[in-house]
Ligand code: 5GP
């Protein structure tokens with residue numbers, strides 16, 4: 181089966197502005213930023229969605245949050261704050277089928293749904 185778009189970014193088959201990478205996680209700028217800082221933080225493992233998460237993925241999800249905080253610090257927004265969004269499935273508005281965490285920051289982020 182063909183790799184998804186984010187797996188292609190991981191394999192450097194399509195370009196992205198990468199801001200963080202280790203052996204398990206990669207983070208890159210969203211191609212259509214919804215805020216001055218809009219970074220996607222993803223596991224390198226192809227997990228299609230939060231609904232596909234398994235027990236063995238619990239550690240990587242925890243690590244992703246630590247990395248998000250590290251990136252926020254590097255981007256200079258840790259003090260002012262940021263928002264993390266995970267769209268999940270059809271009703272959640274997920275468009276790319278590879279688990280990703282949106283890190284949004286750099287301005288007041290406006291209306292909250294919750
Ligand atoms: P979703 O709607 O699935 O939660 O978010 C997918 C995000 O991926 C969108 O914000 C979209 O702009 C971003 N995106 C889609 N294709 C690409 C791409 O090829 N490169 C980058 N950097 N971001 C992408």
Ligand code: ZN
Pocket residue numbers: 183184185186187188225226227277278
């Ligand atoms: Zn993938």
